[in-house]
Amino acid sequence: MAITTDYHCHTDFSSDSSTPMEEMIKRALSLGMTHLCFTEHMDFDYPVNPKDGLTFSLDTLAYRNTFLTLKEKYKEQLTLLWGVELGIQPHLNQRLEEYTSSHPFDFIIASSHLLYGEDPYYPSFFETRNEDLVYEDYFKEITDNIKAFSSFDVYGHLDYIVRYGPNKDARYSYEKYRDIFDQLLIALIERGKGLEVNTGGLKYGLRQLHPITDILKRYRSLGGEIITIGSDAHQPQNLQHEFSLAQNVLLDCGFRYHTVFQNRTSQFIPL
Ligand SMILES: [Zn+2]
Numbered sequence: 001m002a003i004t005t006d007y008h009c010h011t012d013f014s015s016d017s018s019t020p021m022e023e024m025i026k027r028a029l030s031l032g033m034t035h036l037c038f039t040e041h042m043d044f045d046y047p048v049n050p051k052d053g054l055t056f057s058l059d060t061l062a063y064r065n066t067f068l069t070l071k072e073k074y075k076e077q078l079t080l081l082w083g084v085e086l087g088i089q090p091h092l093n094q095r096l097e098e099y100t101s102s103h104p105f106d107f108i109i110a111s112s113h114l115l116y117g118e119d120p121y122y123p124s125f126f127e128t129r130n131e132d133l134v135y136e137d138y139f140k141e142i143t144d145n146i147k148a149f150s151s152f153d154v155y156g157h158l159d160y161i162v163r164y165g166p167n168k169d170a171r172y173s174y175e176k177y178r179d180i181f182d183q184l185l186i187a188l189i190e191r192g193k194g195l196e197v198n199t200g201g202l203k204y205g206l207r208q209l210h211p212i213t214d215i216l217k218r219y220r221s222l223g224g225e226i227i228t229i230g231s232d233a234h235q236p237q238n239l240q241h242e243f244s245l246a247q248n249v250l251l252d253c254g255f256r257y258h259t260v261f262q263n264r265t266s267q268f269i270p271l
């Protein structure tokens with residue numbers, strides 16, 4: 001069965017997208033989608049780079065108002081969901097709890113976009129640092145975040161950092177960080193949280209999805225079942241990018257369902 005959902009996309013409410021929300025909806029309809037979840041960026045304490053001025057700060061009320069207007073307009077044609085992609089940092093937990101409890105999100109992705117308070121997207125990040133140790137610190141910090149923060153549904157693009165390392169994913173594997181990944185996955189499962197399969201990394205030249213297949217297999221073998229699938233599209237043409245590949249990988253890993261969320265409640269859909 002073809003996947004008819006996409007649980008990770010951005011519009012011009014995110015500072016790194018210029019796509020009007022309605023353009024995403026029109027694209028979703030042309031693809032025959034049944035569920036589209038917007039997950040705009042909200043990264044508190046993001047260190048703004050003067051070169052591009054990206055803030056990743058969300059005007060949540062304006063986002064809500066536009067969403068509700070379009071949800072009503074398209075209610076006969078597809079299910080629109082109101083989500084957020086929260087940038088997690090250890091010192092923000094209380095602020096993030098307050099934020100998420102103040103707004104009626106359908107779905108919350110926890111994402112780590114920063115490490116040591118810096119964005120690895122900028123080339124200067126790796127200039128003075130060892131790639132292997134950075135990756136290790138990144139996965140350890142995600143594990144700590146999962147243990148300390150609970151207001152989310154899935155962890156997003158778990159190995160996002162490998163997009164930006166000097167060797168990207170060439171020297172990276174589940175085996176290399178096995179102990180950390182096992183702790184991380186067990187922490188997710190014990191708390192009833194899911195993993196996002198994010199196809200966006202393929203556009204960065206990575207060989208596999210986020211997270212890599214061996215992590216998905218391990219999550220399944222440890223009893224993990226909650227998987228959402230997201231393109232991380234910032235432009236309409238990237239909605240559902242490589243979703244048939246994601247579906248095949250998930251089936252190979254032993255998953256028989258993927259997950260949708262509404263009002264923060266999960267529902268399983270056959271793959
Ligand atoms: Zn992200």
Ligand SMILES: [Zn+2]
Nearest residue numbers: 008010085232
């Ligand atoms: Zn995103």
